[in-house]
Amino acid sequence: MTSKSMTRPSVDKMPTYVPGKPIEEVERELGLSGIIKMASNENPLGPSKEVRQAVAQAIDRIALYPDANAYYLKDTLAAELGVEPANLLIGNGVDDVIRILAETFYQPDDEIVIPQPTFTMYEAYTLLGGSHPVLVKSKSGWGNDLESLKMAVTDRTKAVFICNPNNPTGTIVREPELKVFLDELPRDILVILDEAYSDFADDPNFPNGLRLQAQGYTNLIVMRTFSKIHAIAGLRLGYAVANPQIIALLHKVKDPFNVNSVALAAGVAALNSKKHIDLSKELVQAGRRQFYGELDELQVDYLPTQANFILIDLKQDSKDIYNYLLQNGIIVRPTHSFGLPTCIRVTFGTAEQNDRFLRVFRDGLKKLRNGGI
């Protein structure tokens, strides 16, 4: 089954997703212990105690199929977001939502406009359905550039992706420019706004996609996840908010039992864990301050970030520093697969994890500057 002729051509074209290395893999390969992972933008605090309790209780019900309609989670989420349950699709992570969107809407001739660099799965699922990803490099080389995205729109455009804050850059588009973009775009083109990291943004002009939807942008689909601030990436839970007609179509396409019952219960508890949410935000803000201070002192380039990670530019192939960190038990994300071979993306950790990263990074950088690691 591996011969090329047997696969769908669209599968051959798909980029392979490169995840952050799991801790167990590094333990196995390098025989190390005490490893820290700062590679996948997870929450270093782990889940709240309310979530842990909900998970323990939910185990009693795993002999039964989950609620295919996610009633309690939708009810809690709708109240939290100020929308109706009919505005919500719950997914097995945002990855699942991106796939359901592709399977619901994209046809072979459609063009899907995707900024570069950004999260790889938008392109992967576009290709899987046989549609055409139109990859649009931003002028700065980093974050989203709405003007270039607009220029890439044609009669064949079905959807435009915007990741805000953007992965892997941590940069944002601001509300005024986003509104201009939405106003100028025909309303039969979907705008898919990925707000996976929006909880960490504190720029006063950071747009809230749900508020824009309430202002009448009915072609706007907002996606959010429980993998980041809510710290349940391992359970897989994400969602889309959109107008009820769009949501009804997405429900036809999703797997009936796409979200497991433990994740559904954990999601409700996570939304009610307000203290944990605040602590998680504070930790990220402290991480930003700590990294900015150190990196400035080291005279290393980085992008100011609105997310829970930071992109550091070594100005030379980043694989040596990546490997040095790995040998020292710290997993970060090299960004070659994003088309950024001189950078690493580092998720903010606890204060101790940040200290450890910065200490090892400083040593590695010294070696690099003195002629190589």
Ligand SMILES: Cc1ncc(COP(=O)(O)O)c(C=O)c1O
């Ligand atoms: C921008 C962005 N969107 C979506 C996802 C996937 O989220 P989930 O874990 O909910 O599938 C990620 C994961 O890193 C991401 O960075």
